[in-house]
Amino acid sequence: MYQPQKLETIAQEISLILEKAIAMEKEYAQELRQVHPVYAKSAKNLIHYLAFRNFDVDHLQNKLRELSLPSLSNIESHVVHSLLNIKTIINHLQGKQVVEKIPGVLTIPQSKSLLTKNTKMLLGSKSKNRRTRIMVTLPGIAAKHPQFIKRLLKLGMNSSRINCAHDNPEVWEKMIEQVKNACPAKQRKCKIMMDLAGPKLRTGQMQPGPQVVHIKPKRNALGRVTKPAQVWLAPPGINPPEGLVKAILPINEEYFEQLKKSDILSFEDTRGKKREIIIDNKLDEGRIGLSYDSAFVETGAVLTLQKEQKGNTINLKVGELLPVEEAIILHPGDPLILHKNPRNGEPASYSSRGKLVRPAHISCTLPEVFKDVKVGNPIFFDDGKIEGIIKKAHAEELHIEIIHAKTNGTRLRSDKGINLPESDLKIRGLTNKDREDLRFVCKHADAVNLSFVNDQQDVQDLLDVFQSLNQQVGIILKIETQKGFKNLPSILLKAMQTYPIGVMIARGDLAIETGWKNFASIQEEILRICEAAHIPDIWATQVLESLAKKGVPTRSEITDAAMAQRAECVMLNKGAYIEKAVKMLDRILQRMQHFNKKKETLLPRLNEANQLQLSHDSYNS
Template sequence: MFGTKRGGLLTIKLSESDLWPGKESPAQVIEELKSIRAEMIADASQSAPRLDQVHANYRDSARNLLHYLALRRRDLRPLQLRLAALGLSSLGRAESHVLATVDAVLEILYRLTGSPRQAIAPEAAPIDFETGERLLADHTEAMFGPAKPARRVRIMVTMPSEAADDYTLVHELLQRGMDGMRINCAHDDAVAWARMIEHLRRAEQELGRSCRVFMDLSGPKLRTGPLEPGPAVIRVRPRRDVFGRVKTPARIWLTAGTAPRPAPSRADACLPVPEMWLARLRPGDKVKFTDTRDSKRTLVVSDVMAGGCWAEASKTVYIDPGIVLRHEREGDDREGVIGAIPPTENAIDLQEGDQLILTRNLEPGRPATRNGAGQVLTPAVIGCTIPEVFDTVQFGESICFDDGKICGMIEKVETERVLIRITRTRLGGEKLRADKGINLPESNLRLPALGAKDLEDLTFVAKHADVVELSFANCSEDVESLQKNLKRLTSRSPAIVLKIETRRGFDNLPDMLLTAMRSPCCGVMIARGDLAVECGFQRLAEVQEEILWICEAAHVPVIWATQVLEMLAKEGMPTMAEITDAAMGDRAECVMLNKGPHVLNAVLVLDDVLRRMQDHQSKKSAMLRELRLARARRAEPGDAADGGA
């Protein structure tokens, strides 16, 4: 090491032995970075025709994405360690400004080593740190609108069906911090969707706030078909304390079978009975019968009202149509027969090792039939909603049902059916019901993202939505199809969001992003439910990180979705794990909540969590605000004498 003084400034020049004692020459690192840079420039140059198709809003972003993909094609960990040892950028935060980061590190290395600067290959001006941050912020605001004060990350809420008739719910969601209203086209209809949007626009005016409408196309969701109805039987039981004593009798609503009235409040069962027999009941009367188990039971009439009466049961009863009810009162001994009862929902019990037959048609399926010893005579059968998958699936591929609760392996593929061996359920087995999701993570499915229902719904969506969410986006052709249909239906340019929920969609994300960037505004949703099943639960954390990195390089906003604060929204109390998960959502530009009875409280909690995390984290960077723990511990005058730290 030596120094020279020129014009009052001291210039220090490090020799290679000073810079890296016992290590390889810094010149090698410079050459490696130059090689990386050359690959980045070459990739962007080769993709020039495709870059020309990108919308002007994303031209620089698309080039930065290509630079990032070139950078991440190699294992950078050894290079990162060498750069970090020098106190230089290890390239770990280069996503939004890749070329500028590499150029800055090269410039410092040239200065440190005194090496002559090399001629730089011609390239558009690199996106610097400030510009990269600004582009992502601009694209996020274009999709979601302005951010709330002190909260950069937006909150999206999925609308329940009640939002079509309950203006107060929509008003309170907006008041508590909702930035995006998500309408799932898999539920309700255009009339209900229009009322939801009408409620939102009214609430916006009253509160002076803005909120974007996101409409989620159903997409080719593969689901189980219908099942034969279960038996028409109702089990009714009272609530008991820990000692088995009755705390609250079961409440049964008796109503006329010819003109049934709904129960005025919560009922454990509603039973249709003859109108004339019902009219003779009085409070305190006893109704006796024998239930389906041949157990003698008694109901006590507690209240008589217009259209029906309440009766209470202090023992568990099993009731089916045709049971004879005897009204016993002195001088009046009449009988009434219970009328039709809706059949129960059927389900297939499955355990590891069981066989399941998946059929091409949608004829109602049924559980397995067994002999007296419990041995299976005929395996369980169920249909699937998209029979075209039978043309693609192969022997040995995996298949999952109901968000991965049940998994199996395809043992045989026939023309009209697929034989499946169940390989995983929870201990004790699992029930498979109708209309549950099916995932084929290893199958090369070629299903278009827009089905007949989506094209029909798109007429409404193109007119009313601010943002269109493309479910099960798997390839650039899916994105092109949505763009072409939107152009056909409207002169507006609603933003588009690619929902990444399959392994194929994840693998094709860069290609789909470059296609989506032909639109003025685009984003990505990490749909973690199906994605976890498709990629494997143990790999989900890794996959969602990679999606975040790729999208930041493209300056494209990300929506963090599925099961965020789910227990809080549904049960009213969050788990510790889901609070941590919600905090991790700060890495995205938006966090989505699903519907639930306690969703209003969930919005408040999520808003608070995101505001707190904003002081600590920005994308991949830790923000070093003042640490309370450090402030709380100050050296006292007597610490040194007492041997304190």
């Protein structure tokens, strides 16, 4: 028997929420009038959802569950419709027989249709047996290898991502051409997404080390070689496919063509040890050699080839090698100076008795942030691997004490990310490079990924560039800062003035900026806000990272990939095993859609439940 007092309390609470929703709709009427016609109802629903969440909804949900009524747990995309349905049920239980009505309310099928339409417009058609799309970050080799693109498409890639922080317009254009040519005539188009670099705060250059290459075969625990090291040999300027080998030796072109399979190159390394490289095969314009011993090879080293048939010796000289990148090794308690001056960074210097003579120092790529940093602010390096605290903040340098690193030291190298999550940085989203890159993006891509979106102005800056170029593409808003998360509703309303748009949950920087303990709930909230606005979201950063880079996934990666089906798209970063990662992700997403649809739990049939057994065999693809 339903208690009249409880029913009345619930009815009053729902009435208050509906009143708040209508009031907020009036309050933000100007913003709602400015959105694109396609988003008219979606923008209103977003406002209604924010009104709904302005209350202690969890208490209302508990009351509804106690009465075995729907708990409003999946209300995001159709707020007023669901509230009115509950109100109608309550009215009937109270004997009032009153059906609440508000004109123009989105129904559940209508809200699903809007999200489907918006997703298809931005991210392209879904795969035949999979709802969630897969976006793949293309490596440089994609510009030269059409078969690589074709394999990715066959394995399940729906859209390709090109990062403007790497390569150049000539390479980008070749990548795009390869993607377009790889799509069969009958196959739906693979969307092209281009990622603007944005104002990335990174460490500056380190003092260059010696020009040497370390050839290092794989060994087991007993020190025995289990796999020889692969060495790339080619004339200067000819590089191997990305991720193929770690050791690259440029050699003089004069004798290069004489290298044949099974030829042996003998040499002395920097330690005077006699070593050999065996030519294994030819690949593109280079040769792959194998070495079964560790060796250090420096610029100018001579590799000797003995041609037995001709009875002569050929000497191949190793050309200019890149200097070994120096690194700063930091321990908890160590000092570090971050300076404006772009001079090369150096490790700490110690006296013969181990006394610190000069602390480690390094520059950064955005010295303008110095004016926004205060004493006591935390600072993170290299995706949070190193944490410090600002002890002194001067106009020209920051004095930092390291408070978190590995006990035996963590290496800090050049071009590593710097995060200042509690500093109110005034840097804007679009850089001069971004503005120049947008000329190319608007001509060749389907959508632009806008990095470091912090507020409405960052979106307006992009819209202004579109207007100046008299061109426009889809927009994917990358949310990767605390400020971006905080301003997400207003950012969306501004972006909804154009069509189509989406949101990328850039989980790498976002996790550091918002704090590890806070990130899970923040990620959840972004998904909910996007669903309320019927805007597709992209689950990005480190998805199946170990699998893509090392060939073997971790257990936590599999769970993370399974959770990713809640988004409309999942992004994979490049790696030597990216094809394997696409295949695995495709299988995981296909399987998980039997058990979840976004955040709604599904209960598919367990075929052997009547025999007290569990089996998922029927869901194997």
